[in-house]
Amino acid sequence: MALTSEISPYNPQWPLLFTAENRRIAEGFGAELIGTHHIGSTAVPGLSAKPEIDILVVVSEHINEVARSEFMRTLGYVRGTDLSVGHHFYRRDVDGVRTHKIHVCVAGHGQIARMLRFRDLLREDSTIRKQYQDLKLRLEANNRGGIAEYLAHKAPYIDALMNMHLGD
Template sequence: MTLTSKISPYDPQWPLLFTTEKRRIAKGFGAELIETHHVGSTAVPGLCAKPEIDILVVVSEHVNEAARGEFMHTLGYVRGTDLSIDHHFYRRDVDGVRTHKIHVCIAGHGQIARMLRFRDLLRENGSIRQQYQDLKLRLEANNREGIAEYLAHKAPYIDALMDTQLEE
């Protein structure tokens, strides 16, 4: 079983793909849209990544979710399982390959600060960025069970790093 896509060298087009998608999805969130961020590995210059654009959408509240879901569907998105209370998830696949993931969180949700801090750490610290890249490539090479296995094995590294950052 494979990952949702193959890890690739950093592509300088990824920020442009984020900007394009940010514009496409904005009207689906209406007045509750507060801000939109490029997160995940494609948001970190120089980092190898699955070429899946991760987008964090911060909203004031979740309003008219049915209409939002219909709008997102017109853009090719499928609503996934909520990742936690007030943390909604959408994914977009093209020809069976994941291209985008959207995390929609209500302002103040703990995942917002966590995702932004992790992205910023990877951008700022070359040593951490290299360690994380090495881990990702090793997990991809040894992966047998697909994306769930990959994510489960990345989580301890991310959790330990974030816990260390909280202590500082």
């Protein structure tokens, strides 16, 4: 079973794709928008990744969710299941291939610091970056259960890494 897209070598266009998409989505968050961040593997120079641009949107609160979801739908996004209280998720596929994921979190949500810290660790430490890349490629090569299996097998590595680097 395939992942949402195939892992490919780092593409220097990914930050530009983030910037372009960030401009498209920003108006949908209005006054509640605090900030946006390029996260995930496409935000890490030199790291192979599924070419899916991950964007973290930090908001003051979740207001007018119906209007926001409708706006996002006009841009080709589908609202997924909330990942936790205060952590909304949108995805966009083009021709059956995932291209973008949007995480919308209320300021102060624990996942904000976690996602940014993980990204920064990968950017700062070439050994961690290489270990993570090797893990992802191995999981992709052995994957039989799709994206859920892939994510479940990555989680212990990420959790252990984050536990080691809390407070750095």
